[in-house]
Amino acid sequence: MKALVITHIADLDGILSGALIMRKYNLNKNDILFADYNKEKLLEIEKMFNKKIKKGMSLFITDIGVNTSTSDIFKRMILKVKKNKGKVFWFDHHTWSDEMVKKLASLCDIAVVNENKLFCAAEITAKELALKDNFTEKLLKIVHMSDFNIKPKDKKIKTFIGSYVLSTTYYASFNDKKRQQITRDIAEQLSNEVPLPVFLVKDAKRFERINKECLKELPKTIKKSGISAIGFTKYVSTNQACEAIQSFANVDIGIYVNTETYKAHLRSKTADCSVLSRSFGGGGHPHASAFEINRKQYNLKLKQDREKVSNAILKRASELL
Numbered sequence: 001m002k003a004l005v006i007t008h009i010a011d012l013d014g015i016l017s018g019a020l021i022m023r024k025y026n027l028n029k030n031d032i033l034f035a036d037y038n039k040e041k042l043l044e045i046e047k048m049f050n051k052k053i054k055k056g057m058s059l060f061i062t063d064i065g066v067n068t069s070t071s072d073i074f075k076r077m078i079l080k081v082k083k084n085k086g087k088v089f090w091f092d093h094h095t096w097s098d099e100m101v102k103k104l105a106s107l108c109d110i111a112v113v114n115e116n117k118l119f120c121a122a123e124i125t126a127k128e129l130a131l132k133d134n135f136t137e138k139l140l141k142i143v144h145m146s147d148f149n150i151k152p153k154d155k156k157i158k159t160f161i162g163s164y165v166l167s168t169t170y171y172a173s174f175n176d177k178k179r180q181q182i183t184r185d186i187a188e189q190l191s192n193e194v195p196l197p198v199f200l201v202k203d204a205k206r207f208e209r210i211n212k213e214c215l216k217e218l219p220k221t222i223k224k225s226g227i228s229a230i231g232f233t234k235y236v237s238t239n240q241a242c243e244a245i246q247s248f249a250n251v252d253i254g255i256y257v258n259t260e261t262y263k264a265h266l267r268s269k270t271a272d273c274s275v276l277s278r279s280f281g282g283g284g285h286p287h288a289s290a291f292e293i294n295r296k297q298y299n300l301k302l303k304q305d306r307e308k309v310s311n312a313i314l315k316r317a318s319e320l321l
Contacts (some may be wrong), residue, residue, distance in 0.1 A: 001025045004052055006045060008063040009034035009183055010172070012164045016122040016139060018061035019093065019190035024129045029184040037282055037293050039069045041176065041206060046073050053080060058087040063121035065094030065283040071103055078107045087191040091124045094283055095274050115285065121148040124277045149239060149288065160196060163204040165237050170207035172261055173235050211236050219248050225314035227321060230255040232306050242267035253321070255313060259300040262293040264313065271321050279316060
């Protein structure tokens with residue numbers, strides 16, 4: 001099958017989903033386009049897609065939900081594939097609104113989408129592609145723990161997950177072209193049954209010191225209101241940052257804002273934090289979601305702008321949650 005893949009760039013679930021499709025259909029690593037929820041960056045992915053799409057070529061979209069700011073971009077790509085006599089498959093486990101199901105999922109040949117508390121995107125992808133080999137089965141168990149934030153008892157698995165968390169966070173600091181290429185390299189290694197590439201382990205260790213230093217600075221920035229608290233720092237492990245904010249402020253919802261990427265990451269214990277993320281044009285799961293801060297409106301290097309962002313997000317949280 002001739003195909004293109006659009007999958008999530010930020011974590012192991014999206015990367016493995018792409019690698020499984022790559023392996024199943026013997027695709028080149030450059031046939032995988034790694035995307036996120038950011039509208040501007042997704043427009044860049046659309047440009048790459050337009051250069052690659054050919055007659056009869058199918059499209060797989062995995063581990064990416066959709067919101068009102070990105071829905072028209074996805075619709076254009078889907079319709080272009082259909083016009084070129086290709087098929088569209090969408091495998092996702094994030095929360096979808098009825099509007100988005102009707103607008104986008106209904107256009108696909110196969111769409112396994114919406115909030116799934118049992119399976120992550122890679123598991124759905126493997127099931128739909130009928131991949132049941134030992135390598136895939138073992139890796140899916142690890143990805144499941146990683147994506148559902150289940151703490152592994154096995155030290156090797158904990159180290160494995162930690163290497164991906166640290167390295168992919170580190171790669172978020174790269175320019176888009178370099179980040180795209182190195183993530184493709186990881187997917188290629190996974191498709192060749194190399195679960196933990198040597199360069200990824202080295203990069204994770206290189207970033208570990210930076211991660212610790214940034215986490216130390218985080219408490220100084222935390223502001224609390226109601227059941228939510230928000231903090232700012234540079235590149236750190238998302239789960240660690242949100243958990244540190246939750247613990248320090250004794251709240252249900254921890255919101256970590258990356259001052260370099262302008263991305264707000266949310267983690268909650270009981271409340272549905274995805275409601276807040278969707279209100280800002282983002283998305284995700286009930287207890288793990290994210291959205292983008294407007295770069296044109298705020299300069300997060302300035303204390304007064306960070307204060308404005310804190311107030312706006314915490315005010316919206318108090319209204320919705």
